[in-house]
Amino acid sequence: MQILMELLILELGMGSQPFLVNYTCHGSWVMATWLRSVWENVWLFGIHIEEEGKLNLAPPCTGDEWLMPMFLCLGFNDAELLRLNRVQIHQQVLYYSDVMDARGTMVDKKYLTQRMHSENLSRFRFPMQQPPNKDFRLWERALLQLRHTCHTLPLGVYVSEGHKVWDWRYVEEENIVLHMHDGIMDIHSPSEVLWYANRPIFWTRSRVDQPVRCQGSICTMDSVALGVRKVSSSSPAFQPDPPPTSLEAVFREWGCTWLCDDLQWRGDTDWLCPAIQNGTCVLVLADGLYMPKANRKDLCSTAFFFECTVGTGKLVGSFAEFLASANAYRGELLGLMAAHLVLLGVNTLYP
Numbered sequence: 001m002q003i004l005m006e007l008l009i010l011e012l013g014m015g016s017q018p019f020l021v022n023y024t025c026h027g028s029w030v031m032a033t034w035l036r037s038v039w040e041n042v043w044l045f046g047i048h049i050e051e052e053g054k055l056n057l058a059p060p061c062t063g064d065e066w067l068m069p070m071f072l073c074l075g076f077n078d079a080e081l082l083r084l085n086r087v088q089i090h091q092q093v094l095y096y097s098d099v100m101d102a103r104g105t106m107v108d109k110k111y112l113t114q115r116m117h118s119e120n121l122s123r124f125r126f127p128m129q130q131p132p133n134k135d136f137r138l139w140e141r142a143l144l145q146l147r148h149t150c151h152t153l154p155l156g157v158y159v160s161e162g163h164k165v166w167d168w169r170y171v172e173e174e175n176i177v178l179h180m181h182d183g184i185m186d187i188h189s190p191s192e193v194l195w196y197a198n199r200p201i202f203w204t205r206s207r208v209d210q211p212v213r214c215q216g217s218i219c220t221m222d223s224v225a226l227g228v229r230k231v232s233s234s235s236p237a238f239q240p241d242p243p244p245t246s247l248e249a250v251f252r253e254w255g256c257t258w259l260c261d262d263l264q265w266r267g268d269t270d271w272l273c274p275a276i277q278n279g280t281c282v283l284v285l286a287d288g289l290y291m292p293k294a295n296r297k298d299l300c301s302t303a304f305f306f307e308c309t310v311g312t313g314k315l316v317g318s319f320a321e322f323l324a325s326a327n328a329y330r331g332e333l334l335g336l337m338a339a340h341l342v343l344l345g346v347n348t349l350y351p
Contacts, residue, residue: 004035009057010126013068013088016057019049025078029085031127060164060238061097061104062156070096071142074149080138083131087139090129091115092122097155098164099143101220103233104155107147108220112140123163158238170234171216177203177231178216185212191228201231247272250345258319259341267313273350275308276343282307286339288331298322300331304338315342 005018011030014021023043030036042049059065071084091111093099098121099111114136115121131139169178177188187210188203196202204227219234244250246269248260275281285305301320308314321334 001035004033006124007127008033008035008039010094010124011085011089013066013085013094015066015069017050019043019047026081029082057094058160059095059097060158060160060162061095062159064095064097064155067093067096067098070146074142074145076142083135083138084142086129086131087135089126090131091139092120092124092126094122094124094163096146097162098122100155101233102166102218102235103220104235105233107143109222112136112143121165123165157236161238161240166218166237168219168221169214169216169237170219170231177219177221177229178213179205179221180212180214183212184209186210188229193225193228196225196228203229203231244349247342247345247349250348251341256341259317259338262319263315263317265313265315267308269313271308271313272306272315272342273346275310275312276346280309280312282309283339286332286335288328288333288335290326290328290331298324298326300326300328300334302331302335302338304335304342306339306342317342 008018008030009016012018012021012026014026019039019042021039023040027036027040041047067088068081068085071081076084088094091099092115093111097104099107101108111121114131167180169180170176171178175190179186179188186205187207189206190200191197191202191204193202193204196204202224203221216237217234218237220232221229222232224230244253248263251257251260272281283304284307285303287304288300288302290300299320299322301318303316303318306315317338319334319338321330
């Protein structure tokens with residue numbers, strides 16, 4: 001079901017919540033599956049469904065939008081939108097930023113021409129489409145119209161990695177350009193070709209079939225002569241947050257700050273993972289507490305206690321929960337939940 005839902009989102013291209021899209025207008029865009037029948041009935045009976053899938057479907061740039069709704073706002077009719085949708089699937093794009101260059105100011109020329117079937121422009125697996133040439137002419141006109149009417153300002157910074165494959169990178173520290181393809185990469189150095197030498201934006205391939213290293217700024221390249229390419233635009237690549245370095249940092253990243261408020265270590269804080277690997281870590285205690293006779297019927301709490309049998313360290317934690325349905329059984333479950341979260345946190349730190 002998850003695969004069908006992801007295919008429905010990629011085919012439709014109207015947002016991350018396909019069941020909220022008008023089925024009457026856009027149902028013909030997707031292939032006939034039982035999930036399309038669900039969408040049809042959801043729309044027919046006015047049912048509101050929001051789905052949270054595993055795909056990261058938020059636009060990767062600030063100021064970015066889904067592409068097909070933007071075409072809809074330009075006033076294209078239903079037949080033209082269907083043709084644009086076919087090309088959008090074939091070109092493996094979802095957002096406005098997908099068809100723009102690295103700086104987000106101009107349409108990337110490679111998206112104006114038909115993608116080769118062996119070429120992957122996305123990390124997602126799109127359905128197959130074979131649009132005719134007339135659809136690509138409409139696509140080119142729509143993109144240029146979109147660029148000049150809807151988005152006169154450049155896109156903002158990248159807030160996520162996105163699904164688009166950026167196969168060119170500019171490494172300023174080494175003054176080289178990397179071209180990644182087929183699991184390897186080629187290195188381009190400043191061009192020494194006549195007419196292009198000593199000009200900083202022109203590059204010529206100097207080394208081939210090198211091990212891939214993904215670093216530097218994303219960039220858009222244009223071919224200007226035989227063996228010579230030009231950096232037409234570049235932008236800093238998305239930089240993810242550094243991974244957590246402690247168990248408390250993992251809990252805070254999950255939003256479980258209550259779990260680390262009263263976390264106490266005995267000995268080195270790095271003893272837990274080796275003890276688990278060596279089989280010397282034991283869960284001594286994971287116990288709940290509920291005291292209705294003390295006039296606290298809305299409170300249950302728990303404590304947990306990990307210890308290494310060879311004496312390298314201890315970990316003790318506790319927390320309380322206030323709710324109307326508090327009881328002794330829930331307190332016991334809180335202790336088991338805390339113990340499992342500790343183990344999951346260790347596995348996240350040391351996968």
